[in-house]
Amino acid sequence: xxxxxxxxxxxxxxxxxxxxxxxxxxxxxxxxxxxxxxxxxxxxxxxxxxxxxxxxxxxxxxxxxxxxxxxxxxxxxxxxxxxxxxxxxxxxxxxxxxxxxxxxxxxxxxxxxxxxxxxxxxxxxxxxxxxxxxxxxxxxxxxxxxxxxx
Numbered sequence: 584x585x586x587x588x589x590x591x592x593x594x595x596x597x598x599x600x601x602x603x604x605x606x607x608x609x610x611x612x613x614x615x616x617x618x619x620x621x622x623x624x625x626x627x628x629x630x631x632x633x634x635x636x637x638x639x640x641x642x643x644x645x646x647x648x649x650x651x652x653x654x655x656x657x658x659x660x661x662x663x664x665x666x667x668x669x670x671x672x673x674x675x676x677x678x679x680x681x682x683x684x685x686x687x688x689x690x691x692x693x694x695x696x697x698x699x700x701x702x703x704x705x706x707x708x709x710x711x712x713x714x715x716x717x718x719x720x721x722x723x724x725x726x727x728x729x730x731x732x733x
Contacts (some may be wrong), residue, residue: 599716601644602662606675608683609636634678640721641670643704647713655712665707669727670700693722697730705732 611634613624627690628636643666647656683693684696685699697720704716721727 587730595648597646598649598656599640599644599646600656600659600662600722602659602666603643604664604666604671606641606671607636607638608677609634609672610679610696610704611635612690612692613680614690637722640718640727641666641700642717642721644716644719645708645713646716653721657708657711661711665704665711669707671701672711692727693720694730696720697728701730701732 610629611631612629613622613632617625619630619632636727642661645657645662669687677683677695679686685703686696689695689699698719700720701718702713704718708715715732717729717731719727719729
């Protein structure tokens, strides 16, 4: 507790923790309502009819206050379990367009994948009394997206 003048003010310390997980998955950027030529013009090699894959790096960041009893924001074993059970187990060595339930009917761009992952993880972390801050998804070493929610 800080005292400034005569009024007491409580200092709230916000801390962020990021967990990285890795997975391999395939996808294709393609619109059925477009011609092959238009898909190739807009999406280039990413519209390959035989798919293509990436070795993704997923960074999940949560935020909140440190529990004074444990010294943790969240037990990292629990954080790992949530990410693996709800995301990695569903996407690793899968095809986003064909095999991943939460991507059904969604264009499998890295942007949309990150958004859908955020939607899944947000309530799971809220159950642990931490807030999901961001999902960052690296498609390549040069390209990544980061989503902070609505």
